[in-house]
Amino acid sequence: MSKGANTPVPTAALRVELGWRSGPGVPDADASALLLLGGKVRSDADFVFYNQPSHSSGAVRHEGKRDAGGRVTDGLLVDLARVEPAVDTVIVAASSDGGSFGQVPGLYIEVRDAAAGTVVARFDNPGATVETAFVLGEFYRRQGAWKFRAVGQGYGTGLEGLATDYGITVDEPQAPAAPQAPPAPQAAARPAFPPAAPPAAPPRPAAAPAAPPAAPPVSLSKVTLTKAAPSVSLTKQGGTSGALRVNLNWEVRKQFSGWGRKLGRSVAMHNDLDLDLCCLYELTDGSKGVVQALGNAFGALHQPPFIHLDGDDRTGAVSAGENLTVNLDHLRSFRRILVFVTIYEGARSFADLHATVTLQPQHGAPVDFSLDECTVPSTVCALALITNTGDDLVVQREARYLVPDRGVSPQRTVDRAYGWGMNWTPGRK
Missing domain, CATH: 2.60.60.30 (sav2460 like domains)
Structure with a gap:
């Protein structure tokens, strides 16, 4: 497939494979997926990657890496029959670890029918240079059926930038706040007249019910x-x-x-x-x-x-x-x-x-x-x-x-x- 092209895919379980050739100085790469509604995730739970390897619906699962004779693959299983009706797009992305995608030879994404093993779509090297993350392709609904489009949209901000762009809250280390200098002491002024009694405090309003705790942000760290x-x-x-x-x-x-x-x-x-x-x-x-x-x-x-x-x-x-x-x-x-x-x-x-x-x-x-x-x-x-x-x-x-x-x-x-x-x-x- 060429960039921007699309093709019908069966509404079934599909194995999506991100592949490249390994070697000295070649960065590692990781496959991920985002389930979208109107171009954004509904919550951080719609992000499937190495730290969050399966979606609650069972529609997307990260299957992990394989290395066979210098050919490395990272796989996702996408079961389109189990994608929730509210989800209209499943983005398939890749991020590099330790360099840019311009240093990753033989990069491709391939979609196979998981049961038959037949190739239904393949998109080779999207023209990577300095990018550290890519949206390689997307599954999208069209008139009750599913199609796959070769996208090839690059990011220079890694997996964090890509995830944030689609609405994911990412856990970032926060720099400590600069300490504030204490205010300079001031001499107390002596009142000329006895101080007036303080006004009565207004009645305190009933406390509003506590908001539920926010979900913790997604951590992208790995070893x-x-x-x-x-x-x-x-x-x-x-x-x-x-x-x-x-x-x-x-x-x-x-x-x-x-x-x-x-x-x-x-x-x-x-x-x-x-x-x-x-x-x-x-x-x-x-x-x-x-x-x-x-x-x-x-x-x-x-x-x-x-x-x-x-x-x-x-x-x-x-x-x-x-x-x-x-x-x-x-x-x-x-x-x-x-x-x-x-x-x-x-x-x-x-x-x-x-x-x-x-x-x-x-x-x-x-x-x-x-x-x-x-x-x-x-x-x-x-x-x-x-x-x-x-x-x-x-x-x-x-x-x-x-x-x-x-x-x-x-x-x-x-x-x-x-x-x-x-x-x-x-x-x-």
């Missing part, structure tokens, strides 16, 4: 862990209380790669792919254990170990996926937590799987990272190590693929690698 910057302090981010949610989502790559390709055979992939998000924990009282679906060891949020796995998912979607929740209101009870993932069934290794991990504190910026491409026959990957030093709560990106010895379980393999020292027995789910 991405990389090999160069693999750790972050949650204490410095303000994320040391409330619930910390750890989400794992994944996809199966269609091409074969990694160790399977090197050995001249494809890695077995099945529709019943089942990855399990797990964690080893060690508490300050010396107790140790595991939270996982295997053996129904789902943990507990309000009693030890203060960690809970919400279920056993097989879709890998961001809105579902596998989720661990850590109750940071009991921070003093934790010594260390190792989050890891195992392949329960459906694949022989991580070689053709791609996973993204997001740690979302209730307070503070989300922390996310992608796993590197797997080149060994691994069925278990250590994701992140959370350590309480007493003065600090630190998240360390591990992204470490492990290869179990013959007859050794993935859980025991992780235990040995990190010196947990637990006794293991066979389990099932």
